Amino acid sequence: MHFLKMRGDILVTPGEVLGKSVELIAGRGAYVSAHDKTVYASLTGFISTTPALPESADQRPTVEVTGHKAHGPVPEPGAIVIARVTKVMAKMASADIMCVGPESVREKFSGTIRQQDVRATEIDKVDMHSSFRPGDIVKALVISLGDARSYYLSTAKNELGVVSAESVAGATMVPISWTEMQCPLTGQIEQRKVAKVGA
Amino acid sequence: MSGKPSSTATYSPSLTNLRKKKTINVGGSDWVRSDGRRIHQCRPAFLRTGAVSSASGSAYAEFGNTKVIVSVFGPRESKKAMMYSDTGRLNCNVSYATFATPIRGQAPEAKDLSSTLHKALEGAIILKSFPKTTVDVFALVLESGGSDLPVVISCASLALADAGIMLYDMVTSVSMSLFGKDFLIDPMSEEESYQDGNLMITFMPSRNEVTQMTVTGEWSTPKIHEAMQLCIDACSKLGMIMRSCLKDAASGTLD
Numbered sequence: 001m002h003f004l005k006m007r008g009d010i011l012v013t014p015g016e017v018l019g020k021s022v023e024l025i026a027g028r029g030a031y032v033s034a035h036d037k038t039v040y041a042s043l044t045g046f047i048s049t050t051p052a053l054p055e056s057a058d059q060r061p062t063v064e065v066t067g068h069k070a071h072g073p074v075p076e077p078g079a080i081v082i083a084r085v086t087k088v089m090a091k092m093a094s095a096d097i098m099c100v101g102p103e104s105v106r107e108k109f110s111g112t113i114r115q116q117d118v119r120a121t122e123i124d125k126v127d128m129h130s131s132f133r134p135g136d137i138v139k140a141l142v143i144s145l146g147d148a149r150s151y152y153l154s155t156a157k158n159e160l161g162v163v164s165a166e167s168v169a170g171a172t173m174v175p176i177s178w179t180e181m182q183c184p185l186t187g188q189i190e191q192r193k194v195a196k197v198g199a
Numbered sequence: 200m201s202g203k204p205s206s207t208a209t210y211s212p213s214l215t216n217l218r219k220k221k222t223i224n225v226g227g228s229d230w231v232r233s234d235g236r237r238i239h240q241c242r243p244a245f246l247r248t249g250a251v252s253s254a255s256g257s258a259y260a261e262f263g264n265t266k267v268i269v270s271v272f273g274p275r276e277s278k279k280a281m282m283y284s285d286t287g288r289l290n291c292n293v294s295y296a297t298f299a300t301p302i303r304g305q306a307p308e309a310k311d312l313s314s315t316l317h318k319a320l321e322g323a324i325i326l327k328s329f330p331k332t333t334v335d336v337f338a339l340v341l342e343s344g345g346s347d348l349p350v351v352i353s354c355a356s357l358a359l360a361d362a363g364i365m366l367y368d369m370v371t372s373v374s375m376s377l378f379g380k381d382f383l384i385d386p387m388s389e390e391e392s393y394q395d396g397n398l399m400i401t402f403m404p405s406r407n408e409v410t411q412m413t414v415t416g417e418w419s420t421p422k423i424h425e426a427m428q429l430c431i432d433a434c435s436k437l438g439m440i441m442r443s444c445l446k447d448a449a450s451g452t453l454d
Contacts, residue, residue: 011449013442014360015368015405031325031367033406040405042325042365044445068449071363072255074274074329106255107275145331148283 012041018063029065041065073100075109075142075151083111085136091115093132110150117154130191137164139195161195225381241385241433246444248361256362260354264344267351269358273334287329291317293338300343312348319352319401322410325365345387349374357441368403369441371434375426377416382426400430404438
């Protein structure tokens with residue numbers, strides 16, 4: 001029963017026993033070994049136990065190891081990422097993933113935005129050059145691990161798309177609608193798939 | 200064929216001219232080695248994590264005269280040429296500094312050591328926790344003072360834990376040299392050069408599993424059992440030292 005208490009001060013290392021699998025669910029930083037039904041730690045960090053929700057069928061608490069030093073973030077399906085567009089082609093755009101969620105990655109990952117994933121409506125009429133330009137910073141969602149070379153990203157939501165872009169004159173542009181951005185120096189309007197930022 | 204007679208001369212070697220192989224005569228269990236240790240005494244281990252600030256994780260180990268530094272990078276993107284894999288990949292590289300051996304120059308076994316290190320570590324890393332990416336482990340032997348590979352393996356597992364890579368357990372490794380009927384644990388380089396055989400065990404102490412065992416030379420079965428028991432016991436104790444090193448580093452950064 002003492003596992004139900006939050007223990008924020010016990011430091012564990014990989015391979016240390018956290019408990020039996022009949023009493024605990026393994027969360028992040030822990031794993032279950034099937035052949036001896038024990039939950040072990042897989043990271044160095046502090047144990048934290050969250051009790052189960054009262055209405056869930058499984059009443060076992062979840063034990064996690066909050067890594068004092070977890071490895072650098074890696075893009076996963078479902079994560080929101082910030083990427084910089086490197087190449088724009090007829091059917092797809094390549095981007096370098098710089099941040100996963102709120103954390104920046106140590107070394108960049110490659111991502112691809114395909115024509116059908118740029119927006120949610122009229123996906124076959126998308127013109128890639130009116131949606132992105134090289135150098136744009138975009139907010140995208142990782143939809144899958146993709147192929148060997150890059151992750152597949154999608155901007156098909158209102159809050160996804162270009163968050164910051166430079167005009168041909170060199171100034172940071174101001175968004176005026178979900179398809180257009182304007183340069184403050186020259187007044188020129190350029191086409192982008194703009195993200196809806198803010199409330 | 201012209202009639203010139205070809206000279207025939209024999210060049211068989213003579214047995215009496217064989218040079219006696221120099222060996223170390225190990226006395227009983229009280230025999231003291233050249234660095235003051237008993238036959239079942241390991242060298243004191245000095246371990247530190249976080250030696251290389253630009254790497255995701257790193258560790259430095261000093262076991263007597265064997266000094267090793269290991270850096271871990273990753274998980275990072277695999278090279279473009281690699282095929283897709285839905286589990287992570289491990290890439291190991293062991294190299295010797297040119298000043299590591301008494302005679303300057305590349306030590307011959309570095310390529311073998313890289314693949315042995317890979318086999319020792321891949322069983323302990325939870326590869327499916329980082330699909331499609333690669334973890335690179337680079338080990339540099341700064342000074343080769345004997346029993347290099349076990350020190351590299353133990354130091355690499357410490358560096359992986361420091362990098363936050365998910366592991367099933369720590370990996371510790373100890374080797375033993377055979378001299379006729381006696382063995383010495385954790386041999387130094389001069390003891391290794393005269394050995395008749397060698398046994399290296401790579402062990403996961405908390406799960407009580409041996410991930411790799413390398414035996415060279417002629418061993419009788421009871422000797423192998425005895426040597427394995429001693430190595431496994433030494434590995435468990437080394438495991439506790441490694442864990443306390445990780446915990447010291449973790450609590451040190453939080454204070």
